[in-house]
Amino acid sequence: MSAAVSRAASLTGLLAFPVTPFTDTGDLDLPCFKEHLTDVLAAGPGAIFVACGTGELASLTATEHEDVVRAAVEHVAGATPVLAGVGGGTRTAVEFARAAQAAGADGLLALPPYLQVGPPAGLVAHYREVAAATDLDVILYQRGTAIFSPGAVAELAEIDNIVALKDGYGDMELLQRIRTATGGRLALLNGMPTAEIFASAYAGLGARAYSSAALAFLPEVAGAFFTAFQNGDDVTQDLLLREFYAPLAELRDTTPGYAVALVKAGLEIRGRSAGPVRPPLADVAPEHREQLARIIDRGLAAVSATPVA
Incomplete structure (x- = not known):
């Protein structure tokens, strides 16, 4: 090999x-x-x-x-x-x-x-x-x-x-x-x-x-969760699941194709735009983009409150 x-x-x-x-x-x-x-x-x-x-x-x-x-x-x-x-x-x-x-x-x-x-x-x-x-x-x-x-x-x-x-x-x-x-x-x-x-x-x-998927637009949260996962830190995992991952999954499930479109929207929100998705996917609706921005803020706030940070 x-x-x-x-x-x-x-x-x-x-x-x-x-x-x-x-x-x-x-x-x-x-x-x-x-x-x-x-x-x-x-x-x-x-x-x-x-x-x-x-x-x-x-x-x-x-x-x-x-x-x-x-x-x-x-x-x-x-x-x-x-x-x-x-x-x-x-x-x-x-x-x-x-x-x-x-x-x-x-x-x-x-x-x-x-x-x-x-x-x-x-x-x-x-x-x-x-x-x-x-x-x-x-x-x-x-x-x-x-x-x-x-x-x-x-x-x-x-x-x-x-x-x-x-x-x-x-x-x-x-x-x-x-x-x-x-x-x-x-x-x-x-x-x-x-x-x-x-x-x-x-x-x-x-x-x-x-x-x-979060690693592509929110590495702070993805990295903090992975560190907690590796260390068996259930408290930090539960906090990040509650504040970021569960709300993100709920938003993802509202619209077909959001598993990809939300990642690109997250990059745009964070000032690292990667442009639109291609059809048949569709870009995130304005009201969902605002919701995603709030979820990102919650995730970052949770990271700042953990020992990992």
Whole structure:
């Protein structure tokens, strides 16, 4: 196993999912993307995942996808692993995988196939082809149209470069059955929307690394929560959950697509605009933007009141 591959196989800590910035006319904004990456890197993430769900993979062209991955690899310059999202139909995902490897990515996050829902055998065939197209490590992402049976995951776990399962579905019984079926051969990552809310539950299954949307626009709160989580500081975790994460999740659930749009709105509120989201996502409504600003203020106030600060 190469050094690059092994970096993606042993992810730990707080995992960053930066946005993909666009100009006011909707074009890719790579200078802004690099500034955003600098801010994200300052938080010391265990890895950076670009062109994934938060990075609006589904709205990127093949050329834009490769440009984003290459820009991230060059800008991060080995400071932490850079993993790239791949998705869509099987042949599209294969093309993205090959392009990401050519651009220097350390690994891949294989997002669910777009729209189509297939049986376990079809999912296995899809991810086999993606894994066979690259030398990079591949992380499966369970959510949406890709909910795996334990047997399917056990079959995929036999493939050398499939190394982890990121879960965004939240069925703890299913995850335990998957762990039993695979003998723990795949690392498990908490990939729930607003993953901090589920951090303790996933830790019980051995998944202590998690993705944090808040890290992209509010690293002070994301970092404080992760430190409290690592230290077993339940008081600080409960405070941040009550003051920031629970209200954020409630706002997120008001409107489809807000899991991404709120991150970009949060960046704008904090003076680090990354431009609009692309359709079919929609920018945050004015009244929700005001609500988000208040939630951000509550989060920062909570951090200032904790020993972590």
